[in-house]
Amino acid sequence: MTKHLLAFILLFMSVPAVFCQTGLLVTSTEVDNIIKGLYTPSSYQASVVINNPNLISAELVSRISPDSLKSYLFTLKSFQNRNAGSDTVSTTRGIGAARRWAYSKFLEFSAANENRLRAAYLQFDLNICGAARHRNAIAVLPGTQTTDKSVIFLQGHIDSRCEALCDITCNAFGIEDNATGTALVLELARVMSKYSFKNTIVFSINTAEEQGKYGAQAMANYFLNNNLKIKAANNNDVSGGVFCGHTSSPPSCPFFGNIDSIGLRIFSLGGFNSVHKQWARYIKLQYKEQVKSVVSVATNIQIMSAEDRTGRGGDHQPFSAYGYTSVRFTAANENGDASGGGGYIDRQHSVRDSLGKDLDSDGIEDSLYVSQYYLARNTLINGNAMAMAALSPDTINLTTSVVTSNKIRVQFNSGTTYPAYRVAVRCLNDDWDSVFTVTGKTVDTIKVPYGSNATFFISAASVDNNNLESFFSTEYSLSLQQVTLALRESPARRSRAEEIYGIKLLQNQPNPFDENTRITIVSGTDLFIDRTWVVISQQDGRIVKRIKVALKKGINEVPYNHGYGASGSCIYSLIIDGLPVQSKKMIFGKL
DSSP: OOOOHHHHHHHHHSSSGGGGGGEESSOOOHHHHHHOOOHHHHOOOOOOOOOOOOHHHHHHHHOOOOHHHHHHHHHHHOOBBBBBBBSSOSSSHHHHHHHHHHHHHHHHHTTTTTTSSEEEEEEEEEEEEEEEEEEEEEEOOOOOOOSOOOEEEEEEEOOOOOSTOOOSSBBBBIIIIIHHHHHHHHHHHHHTTSOSSSEEEEEEEESOTTSHHHHHHHHHHHHHTOOOOOEEEEEOOOOOOOOSSSSSSSSSSSSOOOOOEEEEEEEESSTOHHHHHHHHHHHHHHHIIGGGGGSSOOOOEESSSSSSSSSSSOTTTHHHHHHEEEEEEESSSSSSSSSOSSOOOOOEEEEEESSSOOOTTSSSSSEESOOHHHHHHHHHHHHHHHHHHHHHOOEEEEEEEEOOSEEEEEEOSSOOOSEEEEEESSSSSOOOOOEEEEEESSSEEOOOOOOOOOEEEEEEEETTTTTTTEEEEEEEEEESSSOOOOOOOSSSSSSGGHHHHOOOOOBBBBBSSSSSEEEEESSSSTTTTTTEEEEETTSOOOEEEEEOOOOEEEEEEEEEEEEEOEEEEEEEEETTEEEEEEEEEEOOOOO
């Protein structure tokens, strides 16, 4: 029996499966009703309503405080061990003291904002590391309407761990992972409580992420069980560290000692037509157009192809698994890959995940391992996107067609005529290549920046009188070389399938890549649904992987996980009925 299998069995015995959660409830009936949209909005109306998106963005820039974030980190460190199974009775140590402190901060922020922010716990029963009952500290800022009951959801986990999963005696300060995410949630609850938003915003500080995302799973179950809607959800985990460890969770930092306080990674599920990727793009667009030009240090937001880092997971996953739009924010650099074991000397998932060094021996850390300024920049990106989403107009749909070789006609399908519309296009990248602003419900002059044979993706949004765009619609695929496909039962040569059936193998993305990539195939028919493979081979012809593809009409995406740390290149080929149709080269390289 391997040590990994033994560890899995022990974990399974000590932490029951998630479906064994019982006693799931919100401890406040009022908060429960607000989340469900069963309240009177006027009861929570601010005496001075501030709902202009441009003003809110400007104030977020000035009001989010690095010093406040730093103070939260120092307090979270003081609880010493925040393991999900740790002390719940002590007033100074353990998960109980930590979550009560977070709850008290929500109350403090509410008192400073006409008691409009309402706090509670999301409680559930499950044996985790010997503890039977667990609580997420939550707060809600009621929306100004209940016609659209969908909420904006922000989360970060407060629990920490040392090397052993259920060690409740060590100093599990858990600063990088994940006092930073908790501090971010608290700071946005403080700052955003001043404003009025159409959609309700829910702030959640989760427990038991380290044992299996159980606090987030309980929250996702609550939404699912009550048939509630989430407009978008942000998870913040490992959000403030800037140092690269000896190890890191790929795709991550380049070498030990590297410092990056500029980059920010947003992970999400899916590729083509993924609502999660669309939300990530929206976040980046709002940052670029609302606040980037006025901040002193700009952030480089990277929209990642994978749902999370290699071999890792986070609290966004229970939500995306249920179809809720959800992403994960993570720092560009990580100090460790949480692998543990002999020779592991990095900070993440160890007693070394501390606040910093006490250089003058006065008992206070004055050289920090995390940056409150970097954390503040990440807080701003979260808050700005949430604010715009909570104020945005309704999402629209569209129809498209090619007018000329490089122009497309777009018709916006909506019951309301908006002052303007936005059209986003991308080719093979995870990010948009261009975003156009147009007026009128039908436009036939959008010139796309692609060659005549390119396949690309297009989506659209409405723009209201405040110049704020809605969420972007579902994506549609287009080709500038559109032809009518004459299907034949027995084509003479399978190698000409791309000509006869509109089948096209696209370049994998990302490329070069490390660990994970995505292969896209465009097809004009369902005829070969059970007769298609992707074969990946080394340059000398030796087969590395054969992947069966249920080739359907439209966009087909094939994920490929090669493994971390490879170099060189491989050939991937589309095979139909045993014959090659097209081939391309993929390149390995540490990102």
